Amino acid sequence: MIIKAPAKINPALDIVGKRPDGYHSLEMIMQTIALYDEIEITKAEKIEVYTDSPFVPNDERNIAYRAAQAFFTATAIKGGAKIVIHKNIPVGAGLAGGSADAAAVLNGLNGLYGAELSKERLEKIGVTLGADVPFFFTGGTCVAKGLGEVLTPIVPALKGFAVIVKPSFFVSTKWGYQNFIQSEVKIRPDIDRAVSAIRNGDLNELGANMINVLESVTAKKYPRIEEIKKDLLKNGAKGAVMSGSGSAVFGLFEDEKSAHLCADKIKRNNEAVFVVPLI
Incomplete structure (x- = not known):
């Protein structure tokens, strides 16, 4: 299975306060763009992640790895995945390449293993990985509030x-x-x-x-x-x-x-x- 993970841009971003948990409250506009990482996902006995970027780790420090862990935990499915990430979205750029990859892995595993998790359930898993992850289950143009997970x-x-x-x-x-x-x-x-x-x-x-x-x-x-x-x-x-x-x-x-x-x-x-x- 090959999935395209699009980057995002923010035409507007405001920080409106700080939450009790220390995170910032945001109001921003998010927009997907046709700049993609390509992710190959196949079933495996354990979770393996490989990338072609020297700036991205190939272990549990990679958000795509943690997305796979979260999927198998949430579904109680015993399995694994080989995840190969071809990076086109620049790292450290504010384009949410890592979050896009995480969402793509969750979507991909959901289909690959026939878990039939709803979009809402995927979003709830996604926000535990990163505030931008839920957006990629909707895409397009959205107003995002809260941590970035409240989307319109x-x-x-x-x-x-x-x-x-x-x-x-x-x-x-x-x-x-x-x-x-x-x-x-x-x-x-x-x-x-x-x-x-x-x-x-x-x-x-x-x-x-x-x-x-x-x-x-x-x-x-x-x-x-x-x-x-x-x-x-x-x-x-x-x-x-x-x-x-x-x-x-x-x-x-x-x-x-x-x-x-x-x-x-x-x-x-x-x-x-x-x-x-x-x-």
Whole structure:
């Protein structure tokens, strides 16, 4: 069985408080994009994980491994899986590649072993692995609240293309949230206004609300974040913002031609640039 696991971007991200358990309460928009990891899953006697990325571990430190463990625990099925991950989603980029892989493994094992777990049950298992995991059982365009697991699909979904720039540095999600200070946030997204813009198909209006409060942490340490945003906007993006805790930055475009023209102009030798449709 081969499954495609799509990445996500955040056109808007706000941190609205801190929970009693120490985690942050979020309000954000999440969007799947056509940038995929490919995952091969076959039945086996035990859980084995293999990746083609030197930055991703091949043991229980890998979230895909833990997803398989969680599946067999939840279903009480005695079995295992050989999981081979072909990484295309950059690591340490704020694109949720690990969470996407975890959701894909849960979905794959559910089908492979005929467990017939409901979407709701998969989401409950997923959130124990990571706050972004439940989103990938819905995909498309969603407002996410709480840890990120309280999801409301936006209809009609956002349409267009993204130019994604992955700088040469990596950012730890944990580091980003641990160093976030509410009082240092100078501007916040208006999530309701952004949702309205998406429903109206107005990328210009959405662009004005493409704000991520975690830039107050990441962009302060890495000035390249702001430089990329300016380059994207100068070359036709309707809006530009960092995704998640970074380091990837993306701009939104109405058509593929404009997106490719921008990508060609802003490429640097040590940075990865992707042009992908929103899905």
